[in-house]
Amino acid sequence: MTTASPTFAIETVGLSKRYGTKDAVRDLSLRIPRGEAFGFIGPNGAGKSTTIKMLMGLARPSAGEARVLGLDATRDCVAVKQCVGYVPEMHNIYRWMRVGEVIAFCRPLYEKWNDRYCADLLKLFELDPQNKVKQLSKGMVAKLALLLAVAHEPEVLILDEPTSGLDPVVREEFLDGVLRTLCERERTILFSSHTLSDVQRIADTIGLIFEGRLIDHCRTEDLLNGTKRIRAVLRDGCVPGPPPEGTIWQRVQQREWLITVRGFSPSTLEFLRTKYLLDNIEVIDLGLEDVFKDLIKGRKAAT
Amino acid sequence: MKSLLWKDYRINRLLLIFGLVVCFGPWIIAIARNLLIEWRGGEAWWAPGFWVDVYGISLILSLFTFAMLGGNAVAAERADRSAEFLGYLPVSRGAVLASKSIIALGPTLLFWAVNLAALFIVAPSITHVPAADIIAKSDGGESLGIFAGLTVLLFGSGWFWSTVLSSHGLATGMSFVTLTAVLMGLLGLGLGPGLDSFLEKWFVSVCVVVGIGGYVAGCAYYLYRLEDVFKDLIDGRKATA
Numbered sequence: 001m002t003t004a005s006p007t008f009a010i011e012t013v014g015l016s017k018r019y020g021t022k023d024a025v026r027d028l029s030l031r032i033p034r035g036e037a038f039g040f041i042g043p044n045g046a047g048k049s050t051t052i053k054m055l056m057g058l059a060r061p062s063a064g065e066a067r068v069l070g071l072d073a074t075r076d077c078v079a080v081k082q083c084v085g086y087v088p089e090m091h092n093i094y095r096w097m098r099v100g101e102v103i104a105f106c107r108p109l110y111e112k113w114n115d116r117y118c119a120d121l122l123k124l125f126e127l128d129p130q131n132k133v134k135q136l137s138k139g140m141v142a143k144l145a146l147l148l149a150v151a152h153e154p155e156v157l158i159l160d161e162p163t164s165g166l167d168p169v170v171r172e173e174f175l176d177g178v179l180r181t182l183c184e185r186e187r188t189i190l191f192s193s194h195t196l197s198d199v200q201r202i203a204d205t206i207g208l209i210f211e212g213r214l215i216d217h218c219r220t221e222d223l224l225n226g227t228k229r230i231r232a233v234l235r236d237g238c239v240p241g242p243p244p245e246g247t248i249w250q251r252v253q254q255r256e257w258l259i260t261v262r263g264f265s266p267s268t269l270e271f272l273r274t275k276y277l278l279d280n281i282e283v284i285d286l287g288l289e290d291v292f293k294d295l296i297k298g299r300k301a302a303t
Numbered sequence: 304m305k306s307l308l309w310k311d312y313r314i315n316r317l318l319l320i321f322g323l324v325v326c327f328g329p330w331i332i333a334i335a336r337n338l339l340i341e342w343r344g345g346e347a348w349w350a351p352g353f354w355v356d357v358y359g360i361s362l363i364l365s366l367f368t369f370a371m372l373g374g375n376a377v378a379a380e381r382a383d384r385s386a387e388f389l390g391y392l393p394v395s396r397g398a399v400l401a402s403k404s405i406i407a408l409g410p411t412l413l414f415w416a417v418n419l420a421a422l423f424i425v426a427p428s429i430t431h432v433p434a435a436d437i438i439a440k441s442d443g444g445e446s447l448g449i450f451a452g453l454t455v456l457l458f459g460s461g462w463f464w465s466t467v468l469s470s471h472g473l474a475t476g477m478s479f480v481t482l483t484a485v486l487m488g489l490l491g492l493g494l495g496p497g498l499d500s501f502l503e504k505w506f507v508s509v510c511v512v513v514g515i516g517g518y519v520a521g522c523a524y525y526l527y528r529l530e531d532v533f534k535d536l537i538d539g540r541k542a543t544a
Contacts, residue, residue, distance in 0.1 A: 058390055081393035088391070092384040096313070108306045109392050 006070035009034045009156050009188035010055060014064035016212075017050050024050040026212040027064070032188060032205075034155070039203030039220065040192040041288075043296055047212040048192045049089075052160045055190075056086055069155060082111055085149030089161040091141050093133050099144060100129030103151075110152035118151040125177065139170030146174060150181045156188045157181065163195055171198070178202060200224075200288040208292065210299050220288070227291045228264040229284040232257045235277040244271045249298035255279070260286070260294040307394065307402035314379055315372065319410055322368035326414040329360040330421060351437040354426035355446075358418045362450045365414045369454050372407040373461025373518075374475030377525060381469040396526050404522075411458055415451075452510030456482055459514030463521035481517070485509055 010032040017025040025047040032038045042048050053059040054066045057077025066073040068080045093102055099122075107113045122129065125143040133141065142162060149157060159178065163171045175198055181187060193199050199206070206223055208216040216223070227248075234240060234255045243250050246263040261268050269281060286294075312319070333356075337347035380386035389399065423434040430437070438447065461478035468474045489505050 056391065078393050078395050081391065086391045088387075090384070090387070092388040094310070094385045094388065095383065105306045105310055106392060109394055 006067070007034065008032060008067075009036070009069055010038075010190060011067045012051070012055075012064065013067075015051065015054060015061055015066050016063040017047070017054060017059060018062040023212050025054070025061075025209075028209070028212070028214050029064075030207060030214060030217065032190065034188055035186040037189040037191065037202050037204045039199035039206045039288075040190055040209065041194075041196060041199055041206060041292055042209035044194075046209045048209055049160055051209070052158055052190070052192060055158065056081065056084065082152075083155045085152065085154035085157045087142070087145045087149045087157075087159045087162040089164045091145045093141060093144060093148075095132070095134040097133055098129065099127050099131050099133065099136070102133060102144065102148065103129070106148050106151075113152045117153065118147065121147045121151060121177070124180075125173075137170075139166050139174070142166055142170070142174055143177065146177050153185070154187070156190070158190045160192050161194065163193060163198060171195070175201065196289040196292055197287070206288070208295060210296060215299065216295065223291060224286065224288065226264055227260065227262050227286055227294075228268075229286055229290070229294070230257075230259045230261060230264075230268065230272065231280075231282050231284060232259065232272055232276070232278050233280040235279050238277040241275065244268045247298075249294035249301070260291070260298070262295075304398060304402060307398060308405060311402050311406040315375055315406055318368065318371050318375060322365065322372070322410055322414060325364035325368060326361055326417055329357050329364065330417075333357045349429055351426065351430055351432050354422055354430070354437055358422050359446060359450075361418050362415075362454075365418075366450075366453055366457055368414065369411050370457040370461045370478040371471075371475050372411060373458040373463075374465050374473075374478055375471045376403045376407050376462055376465045377521075378465040378468050378471040378474045382471055400522055400525055407458070407462070411454065415454065448507045452507035452514075453482070455514030456485065456510035456517075457514070459517035459521075461517075463517035463524075466521040466525045481513065482510075485513055 008031045010030065012028050012030045015025055015028040015030075016023065028047070028051060040048050040051070050059060051066075054061050055068055055073050057073050057080055060074055069083055071080050071083075073080050094105075097105065103118060103122075107115075107118075121127075125140075125147060127136075127140060127144055127147065131140075133144070136144065146162070149159075157178075163174055166174060178189070178191075179202065189202065191199060191202050200220060203220050206216070206218060206220050207214055230244075234257055236255070240250075240252050240257050243259050244261055246261045246268070247259055248262050249260040251258045259272075264283070269283070272278065272281060333353070337349065337353075340347040377386070380389060422437065426432070426437050427434045457478045460481035461475055464474035464477040464481075465471065468477070486506075489509060
């Protein structure tokens with residue numbers, strides 16, 4: 001298989017998917033450079049899984065195009081799958097097969113299967129080749145799915161809510177496995193999850209999708225450093241007015257005014273101090289989960 | 304391709320064992336019975352009618368296997384959603400279809416070959432009666448055509464329903480519903496004034512056309528991923544709801 005060396009591991013241009021009268025994905029243009037870990041987040045039904053399915057050639061776009069390592073995801077879907085490791089939420093591995101049989105079944109289908117790496121992962125994940133898949137716990141099946149996704153040393157790893165339903169210990173082990181594969185070689189990762197602490201731990205950049213549209217795409221640290229919640233206590237009789245520039249969400253409860261600002265700077269505080277009579281003002285750091293919630297709540301309120 | 308063949312063989316293993324039993328079973332039982340009679344000093348019935356009877360029983364029983372082989376082909380993996388896992392792997396739909404065709408069509412042809420070999424090679428050599436006479440002694444070869452037509456129809460329509468439905472049991476059942484529909488349709492259209500004429504003139508050819516059409520339509524449906532159209536509509540309705 002010959003592929004050019006495009007700058008972007010994943011690239012979508014005006015990608016759209018329509019189900020009947022509903023737009024699942026609308027005009028999505030996304031570029032993920034090679035070697036980047038990209039966190040793909042959004043509420044349920046936002047279009048994450050549909051986008052991933054189109055990237056894997058499992059669903060046909062209604063409009064636009066999706067490219068993985070320069071290959072058209074729909075037309076060259078077999079070639080795309082050769083260089084992509086995919087872990088879905090529902091693994092659906094043949095339940096009647098033994099672990100060893102699943103590996104033996106998948107191995108000849110890939111051009112670059114690494115037996116030694118596979119054996120290492122079997123040991124690391126404590127998977128017994130003699131066990132049947134139906135006898136494995138959900139966590140062990142997730143680990144097997146990860147093993148199958150990385151044993152052919154793919155350039156791109158796509159994880160679609162892979163830790164959903166796993167207990168914290170197994171989730172931790174699974175993420176360690178993902179991080180291990182990240183460290184071993186330059187690999188592009190697209191990681192979609194509702195567990196935002198996991199995304200925060202892995203992702204270099206974050207893409208936020210809402211109602212099928214990509215509403216934010218930036219570096220994780222920029223998002224976290226530049227997004228702050230301001231807690232202002234208004235003086236008696238003072239009424240809140242226009243919020244500072246970059247406000248993504250706000251809530252007033254009695255005298256307490258909570259404002260989440262994207263692109264926070266000292267001038268944001270200055271604006272509030274000069275415009276309103278305040279008894280107190282403080283800046284609160286936010287985790288990815290809080291930023292995500294406020295962005296979505298703000299969007300919902302705006303619409 | 305090898306691993307796909309192995310996987311499809313494993314999925315159909317029980318069905319293939321069942322097929323072997325119903326195909327070879329009548330022959331083994333009938334021949335063993337005759338040998339036992341001869342061993343006890345009796346005179347076994349090796350006449351041409353014996354061969355025609357056993358071949359008839361073997362093929363009638365095998366018809367269920369042919370319908371199940373067609374009905375199992377694609378739907379079995381959809382039923383437990385393992386088809387989705389297969390979808391993530393770097394194999395073309397053509398290769399998947401080829402593997403399924405080999406595993407389903409191969410045994411079908413084998414079971415037919417066993418019966419034809421018994422009728423046209425083994426029976427003449429034992430009875431010293433030419434094969435044509437053996438066939439003529441039963442029904443002039445009409446049953447051979449009917450069995451062939453039924454095989455093609457049950458397998459082909461089972462295959463088609465298997466590519467459309469997510470239940471292999473239902474797909475197999477639908478192949479018999481298709482057979483019933485063909486029978487009712489032909490009788491209803493008055494294409495057969497008498498049963499003999501009906502069977503001779505129309506039944507076999509319609510079965511073959513419907514069966515081959517079902518197989519080709521099923522393959523096209525699978526290859527061109529038309530299933531996504533229906534799936535998308537269902538997903539869309541869910542998403543809208």
